[in-house]
Amino acid sequence: MQLDDQQQRARTWFEHLRDLICAEFESIEREAGSDAAFTYTPWDRQDASGAPGGGGVRGVMKGKVFEKVGVNVSTVGGQFEGAFAKTIHGAADDPSFFATGISLVAHMANPKVPAVHMNTRFLVTTKRWFGGGADLNPPLPVDEDTGDFHAELKAACDAHDVTHYDRFKAWADEYFYLPHRQVHRGVGGIFYDHLEGDFEANLAFTQAVGRAFLAAFPRIVRRRMNEAFTAEDEARMLEWRGRYAEFNLVYDRGTLFGLKTGGNIEAILMSLPPRATWS
Numbered sequence: 001m002q003l004d005d006q007q008q009r010a011r012t013w014f015e016h017l018r019d020l021i022c023a024e025f026e027s028i029e030r031e032a033g034s035d036a037a038f039t040y041t042p043w044d045r046q047d048a049s050g051a052p053g054g055g056g057v058r059g060v061m062k063g064k065v066f067e068k069v070g071v072n073v074s075t076v077g078g079q080f081e082g083a084f085a086k087t088i089h090g091a092a093d094d095p096s097f098f099a100t101g102i103s104l105v106a107h108m109a110n111p112k113v114p115a116v117h118m119n120t121r122f123l124v125t126t127k128r129w130f131g132g133g134a135d136l137n138p139p140l141p142v143d144e145d146t147g148d149f150h151a152e153l154k155a156a157c158d159a160h161d162v163t164h165y166d167r168f169k170a171w172a173d174e175y176f177y178l179p180h181r182q183v184h185r186g187v188g189g190i191f192y193d194h195l196e197g198d199f200e201a202n203l204a205f206t207q208a209v210g211r212a213f214l215a216a217f218p219r220i221v222r223r224r225m226n227e228a229f230t231a232e233d234e235a236r237m238l239e240w241r242g243r244y245a246e247f248n249l250v251y252d253r254g255t256l257f258g259l260k261t262g263g264n265i266e267a268i269l270m271s272l273p274p275r276a277t278w279s
Contacts (some may be wrong), residue, residue, distance in 0.1 A: 022135060025268055036062060036063025045263065055074065055264075066106055066108060067275075071102070074100065096125065108276060119134075126198075130202045136189055139236045140237075149220065163191065
């Protein structure tokens with residue numbers, strides 16, 4: 001794929017963020033006495049005509065602290081098929097697209113450690129925009145952890161636009177919600193989309209979101225990973241994992257986007273937990 005300067009800079013950042021996050025998560029495993037490491041699996045994409053359409057790298061680690069964590073990066077392009085194009089910003093009249101981004105989901109071995117999701121992306125149709133966000137998903141919420149996570153995201157938002165945090169927090173509360181159960185899937189975070197216009201400012205903000213995640217989540221993991229837990233705590237975790245799976249399979253935009261654009265199935269579904277229960 002031929003990338004222009006903006007596309008290449010976005011791709012480079014997402015791959016750099018992947019490297020920083022994976023190194024930090026592997027360090028946490030070392031601190032826990034584990035030698036677990038990420039396994040990276042490249043994949044290639046073809047469009048409907050069989051022409052090359054980019055690809056990505058799926059990264060997965062299963063360890064002592066992280067029961068399963070996936071950190072994926074991808075850079076793909078081509079044309080949206082059929083009516084799906086009309087659902088994408090700027091693609092109604094021209095189905096051509098480019099997308100690059102990072103997607104992360106961590107399911108933790110200790111139910112005292114919250115699960116987490118983070119993804120950020122840059123898309124090009126007839127428009128150019130950034131989107132993404134992060135949200136914390138604790139089976140057993142702790143105010144200190146929730147406050148810490150939100151404080152880092154708020155600081156990242158406030159440094160760029162003082163209206164961002166309240167707006168993007170409300171968007172996350174609305175988006176990360178299971179209507180059929182009438183519950184939020186966690187304690188929220190931020191979610192934003194169609195952030196367009198000033199590429200430099202929007203790239204800088206997206207980078208700040210990634211750095212805020214990297215500042216907050218490993219600190220929370222280290223705070224909780226050695227806490228004792230009960231069988232009841234684990235049962236609660238497995239129940240909430242089931243709800244997480246329901247959201248990702250029924251409502252998640254990223255899952256739909258990956259499936260509709262011929263992405264790698266294992267990479268798309270890496271967000272699903274290794275174990276879950278339904279009553």
